[in-house]
Amino acid sequence: xxxxxxxxxxxxxxxxxxxxxxxxxxxxxxxxxxxxxxxxxxxxxxxxxxxxxxxxxxxxxxxxxxxxxxxxxxxxxxxxxxxxxxxxxxxxxxxxxxxxxxxxxxxxxxxxxxxxxxxxxxxxxxxxxxxxxxxxxxxxxxxxxxxxxxxxxxxxxxxxxxxxxxxxxxxxxxxxxxxxxxxxxxxxxxxxxxxxxxxxxxxxxxxxxxxxxxxxxxxxxxxxxxxxxxxxxxxxxxxxxxxxxxxxxxxxxxxxxxxxxxxxxxxxxxxxxxxxxxxxxxxxxxxxxxxxxxxxxxxxxxxxxxxxxxxxxxxxxxxxxxxxxxxxxxxxxxxxxxxxxxxxxxxxxxxxxxxxxxxxxxxxxxxxxxxxxxxxxxxxxxxxxxxxxxxxxxxxxxxxxxxxxxxxxxxxxxxxxxxxxxxxxxxxxxxxxxxxxxxxxxxxxxxxxxxxxxxxxxxxxxxxxxxxxxxxxxxxxxxxxxxxxxx
Numbered sequence: 001x002x003x004x005x006x007x008x009x010x011x012x013x014x015x016x017x018x019x020x021x022x023x024x025x026x027x028x029x030x031x032x033x034x035x036x037x038x039x040x041x042x043x044x045x046x047x048x049x050x051x052x053x054x055x056x057x058x059x060x061x062x063x064x065x066x067x068x069x070x071x072x073x074x075x076x077x078x079x080x081x082x083x084x085x086x087x088x089x090x091x092x093x094x095x096x097x098x099x100x101x102x103x104x105x106x107x108x109x110x111x112x113x114x115x116x117x118x119x120x121x122x123x124x125x126x127x128x129x130x131x132x133x134x135x136x137x138x139x140x141x142x143x144x145x146x147x148x149x150x151x152x153x154x155x156x157x158x159x160x161x162x163x164x165x166x167x168x169x170x171x172x173x174x175x176x177x178x179x180x181x182x183x184x185x186x187x188x189x190x191x192x193x194x195x196x197x198x199x200x201x202x203x204x205x206x207x208x209x210x211x212x213x214x215x216x217x218x219x220x221x222x223x224x225x226x227x228x229x230x231x232x233x234x235x236x237x238x239x240x241x242x243x244x245x246x247x248x249x250x251x252x253x254x255x256x257x258x259x260x261x262x263x264x265x266x267x268x269x270x271x272x273x274x275x276x277x278x279x280x281x282x283x284x285x286x287x288x289x290x291x292x293x294x295x296x297x298x299x300x301x302x303x304x305x306x307x308x309x310x311x312x313x314x315x316x317x318x319x320x321x322x323x324x325x326x327x328x329x330x331x332x333x334x335x336x337x338x339x340x341x342x343x344x345x346x347x348x349x350x351x352x353x354x355x356x357x358x359x360x361x362x363x364x365x366x367x368x369x370x371x372x373x374x375x376x377x378x379x380x381x382x383x384x385x386x387x388x389x390x391x392x393x394x395x396x397x398x399x400x401x402x403x404x405x406x407x408x409x410x411x412x413x414x415x416x417x418x419x420x421x422x423x424x425x426x427x428x429x430x431x432x433x434x435x436x437x438x439x440x441x442x443x444x445x446x447x448x449x450x451x452x453x454x455x456x457x458x459x460x461x462x463x464x465x466x467x468x469x470x471x472x473x474x475x476x477x478x479x480x481x482x483x484x485x486x487x
Contacts, residue, residue, distance in 0.1 A: 213290070
């Protein structure tokens with residue numbers, strides 16, 4: 001693809017996003033930014049959340065991942081469905097009953113000040129890491145397809161990427177994002193289907209030929225029954241269930257979209273339809289990965305050193321302009337549909353949980369919100385650039401690994417709050433939340449020696465959450481003893 005063509009695609013795409021932002025923000029206020037005035041249509045939210053759930057990580061990393069792990073990722077995706085049922089029937093009723101803008105306010109009501117601040121802090125840390133990983137991908141693609149042709153450094157590419165997101169989210173926030181994510185999910189899914197069909201045509205295959213080639217290829221192995229493997233079905237299934245609970249149900253970003261629906265039944269429909277849609281979409285991403293590897297082999301193309309580079313390399317250097325443009329639109333749509341809402345959710349959590357906004361539309365709160373939004377844009381820039389300097393792994397693997405450590409304390413806090421009535425020693429919660437990931441890390445490091453050859457995968461998240469819950473339970477005895485003494 002020529003740089004001029006890439007520029008034209010980018011200009012047209014972002015012009016469309018800015019038009020949507022303009023139409024949705026003409027009467028925007030703080031309520032629009034944080035809750036979309038509780039007026040979103042559930043089917044728009046659900047469709048838009050497909051893109052936000054998958055992101056550019058799925059668009060690039062999942063196809064490249066099939067060489068190392070086959071279709072075993074689908075074991076996690078099947079597990080997601082169990083997690084979404086828990087979200088729909090346990091967490092959403094709680095959030096609607098309490099009327100929460102930040103879901104971490106529940107922790108203040110249940111445990112106290114320090115637990116509340118700990119929960120929100122771990123969300124902010126988790127979301128900064130996850131959003132940075134995802135944005136890194138789209139910045140890397142833009143660098144390869146456009147900026148590198150002019151000798152522009154990667155830091156400038158990252159700055160431009162974040163600036164574009166800031167431009168269309170700064171005023172309307174979640175109200176704008178509900179609509180832009182719907183548009184971007186449409187682009188992403190259209191790009192996925194078109195790429196799958198067109199790559200098959202490059203191989204002179206019909207759609208039936210392509211499906212048969214995928215089904216009979218060694219990379220399409222789905223189930224793994226070796227209990228000691230990181231890819232064992234039980235590990236992947238339950239890791240997927242808990243990943244969906246923490247990365248959707250305990251995540252301000254994803255729940256902020258759900259809570260813009262008018263009532264609980266509509267929000268519940270949104271979550272259940274989303275869970276069903278993720279099965280065929282992820283299956284198609286993995287199938288695309290198989291035919292990309294087949295294409296590279298048949299054409300004698302040397303594979304890149306990193307699996308994440310396979311799809312971008314083929315799309316921008318070997319498939320011609322049409323597939324190159326489709327790929328570019330797809331990856332930008334996928335990455336931005338998750339990154340824009342992440343920036344808004346970070347702003348929301350900080351404003352409500354640390355600046356203690358009062359749900360009004362005062363000039364002071366509006367001004368503070370804008371500064372916080374800008375500051376988090378700067379933080380994302382720094383983290384993305386640091387990741388660029390040290391990155392040497394598949395991004396999707398890095399995202400789930402990081403989530404296992406940073407979301408574990410949130411899982412333990414919410415689980416103990418929901419399934420136990422005991423109070424905790426609130427002031428010790430931050431220390432317990434720091435200890436749980438550290439203990440999980442060392443357990444993972446020495447699991448083969450300690451557990452007879454067992455090797456942890458993404459189910460380490462469950463262990464992390466369990467350690468957090470145990471720590472809270474131990475602290476509850478101290479809280480009970482102190483309360484007895486005070487009597």
